Amino acid sequence: MGGQRTTTGAAGRAGDSEALEHLARIGLIAYGMVHVLVAWLALQLAWGGGGQSADQSGALATLAATPVGKPLLWVLAVGLVALALWQAAEVLRWRSGWSASGDQRSRALKKSGKALVKAVVYLALAWTAFRFATGGGQSSSGQQQQTTAGVLGWPGGRWLVAAAGLVLVGVGVHHVVKGLKKSFLKEIDLASAPPAAERTVTRLGQAGYPAKGVALALVGALLVYAALTFDPAKASGLDGALRTILDAPFGQLLLTLVALGIAAFGAFCFVRARYPERT
Structure with missing residues (x-):
């Protein structure tokens, strides 16, 4: 039990880390930027000016083609990794509720599951951003x-x-x-x-x-x-x-x-x- 409390406490401190929270905010802004770029590509597709694929890879390729694209992709990748770590810390923070009963256990499992899925999505997008930042991205x-x-x-x-x-x-x-x-x-x-x-x-x-x-x-x-x-x-x-x-x-x-x-x-x-x- 002591070990579990230590792990949970460490996870809580990680989740409440001010530096990680600031990086996670950058990650949310980066995540939003990807959606805005996808929306722009979708509008181009709708009105006959489509070039890049109207998806995340197309959005990152569009960003990579700009003069400041590569540095921005690195910032985006780091922010998304921080966002994934933030969600991973959430999984550990709710771990103490897994052994509870009733609504408390259900809530802990639901929160943990959602955080885990988000962490995987953010890591996958961060990896894609990293690939485009290093010139190895593809559709x-x-x-x-x-x-x-x-x-x-x-x-x-x-x-x-x-x-x-x-x-x-x-x-x-x-x-x-x-x-x-x-x-x-x-x-x-x-x-x-x-x-x-x-x-x-x-x-x-x-x-x-x-x-x-x-x-x-x-x-x-x-x-x-x-x-x-x-x-x-x-x-x-x-x-x-x-x-x-x-x-x-x-x-x-x-x-x-x-x-x-x-x-x-x-x-x-x-x-x-x-x-x-x-x-």
């Missing part, structure tokens, strides 16, 4: 197709790909519901925020979460389609999902709305960096 849609092709070749691989797609669909639906019900406000401590800032956070979250949710659900649906047709080319990632929206009836308008929503999510991350997470 994430191409990587996803290669990965999907490899998994489809495994025994039962088709079911694994389909399951991954269904999970993404579920995450997307969760994002949509989270935005519509404004439940994201439960995760942010706005006690010190003026009314105007609270309204801004609310409006950005209401627009951003559903738009991101729609995009994620479509990425998941394409993965399920790839599994059903045994065709990894169908697993075209976020870029493919946005192009699917463009090909739909009124696609240009729909893609514009989704792009503006993704930009709103990016702006939400900028504002989110100002306020602490509610425990």
Whole structure:
């Protein structure tokens, strides 16, 4: 028990570290920047000026091509690693509740699971930023197709790909519901925020979460389609999902709305960096 208290205490100190918190704020700003760039690429795709893939890799490639792109990518990668470490510290901080009972245990497991998933996402994005900073980046849609092709070749691989797609669909639906019900406000401590800032956070979250949710659900649906047709080319990632929206009836308008929503999510991350997470 003493060892567990020591570990939990160390995790709590790590999570409350002022230096790590400042770096995590930089990470949130970097995360928001990626979404704003993806939104810009999606708008270009909607209005006939698309060049880079409208996804995270395209956003980072766009940033890398600017005169100050490489230094910014390093800052982005470091910030995202700090954000991942912050979430990893959250997992350890809630570890003491795993052995509790009832609602306390359920809450601890839920918080730990969400923090772990976020840490993995931030680390993956940080690695992508690092690759582009060192000149080794490549299209994430191409990587996803290669990965999907490899998994489809495994025994039962088709079911694994389909399951991954269904999970993404579920995450997307969760994002949509989270935005519509404004439940994201439960995760942010706005006690010190003026009314105007609270309204801004609310409006950005209401627009951003559903738009991101729609995009994620479509990425998941394409993965399920790839599994059903045994065709990894169908697993075209976020870029493919946005192009699917463009090909739909009124696609240009729909893609514009989704792009503006993704930009709103990016702006939400900028504002989110100002306020602490509610425990």
